[in-house]
Structure formats: structure tokens, C-alpha cells
Amino acid sequence: MIFGEKLKTERKKMGWSQDELAERLFVTRQSVSKWENGQNYPSIEIIMKISDLFGLTIDELLRSDEELTKKVIRDSRQLAYPKLKFAFDVLFLVGLVLLVIKLVVLILNKTAGLDITLYGGKVLWNFGPLLLMLGGGIGSGILKDKFKQS
Template sequence: MDFGAQIKKIRTNGKLTQEQLAQKLNVSRQTISSWENNRNLPDLQMVVQIAQTFNLSLDQLILGDDTMTNKLVKDGSEVRKARMNLISIILLTIGAICFLAKALIGSEVDSNGMLNEPFFLIPIGYLFLLSGVIGLLIALAKKIIKK
């Protein structure tokens, strides 16, 4: 049974109109209609809310429909990709900040002839930059391989 039929069955078993179900889930009646006609699918958060509202397990609600299961798997995969890209960008930013800090702090020789400089910022900056670039290259490689 497809997801639209599942939603319609849940609604009719509960003796609800599309408008009443929409009010229960805080969505529009048109949204319910588009779900029932398989024009759109709800996001994962809404699927969980539907399951909780009608005391259903997620298995009962979605596993009968490959389209919905595939959408949920795809959504989860896209979240992981976005997280990986964000982490890579943060690593690149931290690396750039290390180089900027080294440039701004500079170096000086004190009265005893000792050189004082934040030398550790250079290797740390390279480490962060390299990690960020590797993360972005992995994401790019995965995207190319999928095509």
C-alpha cells in the first residue's frame, strides 16, 4: 500500500475529514490532499508526528511503501552530506584563522635575545586546511561516483 493510501485509510478509520486531519497535524487541507494523492510526501518529522498522533509504529505507517522508505533514506543521506560539508568548511575556516592569527601576532625578540612567536599556528593551520580539503574532496568524489 502506498503512503497516500495509508494516510487516507488512517483518516477514514478515524472518521476524520481532510480538514480535521489537517487541523490535528497543523497543516493545510491541501497538504493532506497532496499526500493522499501521492503528489507530495511529508518530511520525517511529520511522519513521526502522524505516527504519534494515531498511536502507530513507524513500521506500520511507512514500511508498506517503498517510495516513502526510499525518501526517508535519501533525506537521511542528504543530512549526513550537509553535515560533512559543514564540518569541512569549519575546518577550512579554523585553518585560515590560524594563519591570520600568526600574521597579526607576528614575532618579536625580547631583551634577552629570545624569539617569541606563535610558531605552532602554522602546522595547526595546515592540519585544519588539509582536513577540510580532504573532507570536501571525499564529498565531491562520492557525488561523482553516484552519477
């Protein structure tokens, strides 16, 4: 049984109209109608509310419709993608900031005759920014490719 049919069957068992179910889910009657007719699918949050309302497991609702299962998986990836992308972008930016700091210090030491010392050692300041920028860029690229495949 597909999700829309299951939803309609469960709603009728409870003796509810589409309007009554919509009120309980805080959505429009049109949304309920589209779900029941297979024109659209609810979000995972709504699926959880439907599960609670009808005393069904989420598994019973999802496994009833392969397209709904795929939609929930796609939605969950979209939720995870921005957080991971942000982490890789921050990693890249930290590397960029460290590189700019190093360049500014080098320029000031050469042009202004200053003797500013960067603490942490030459290895950190020579390779740290590069490794952070490479890690952030490669991680972001891998994530982007992985997300496109799904």
C-alpha cells in the first residue's frame, strides 16, 4: 500500500475529515489532499506527527511507499550537507587567515624593518595554512561530489 492510501485509510478509521487531520498536523487541507492523492509527500517532521496520531511506526509509513522513502533520505542528506560544508569552509578559511597573517608579518619584517616573530615554529606557519586549506578544499569537493550522486 502506498503512503497516500495508507494515510487515507487511517484517517477514515479515526472518522476524521481532511480538514480535521490538517488541523491536528498544523497544515492545510490541500496538503493532506495532495498526500492522499500521491501528488506530494510530507516532511519527516509531519511523518513523525502522523506516526504519533495513528499509532503507527515510522517504518510502517515509510516502507509503504518507495518514493517517500527516497524523499526522506534526500531530505536528511540536505540537512546534513550544509553543516558539513560549513565545517570544511571554516577549515579552509582558518588556513587562509593563517596564510594572510604570515604574509603580513613577512612584508612588515622586510619593508618596515620590524622583527615580528610568529610563535609555533616554521613548520606550523609554512605548512599549517597549506594543509588546512587543502583539507578544507578537498573535503568540500568530496562532499559536493557525494551529495550530487545521491
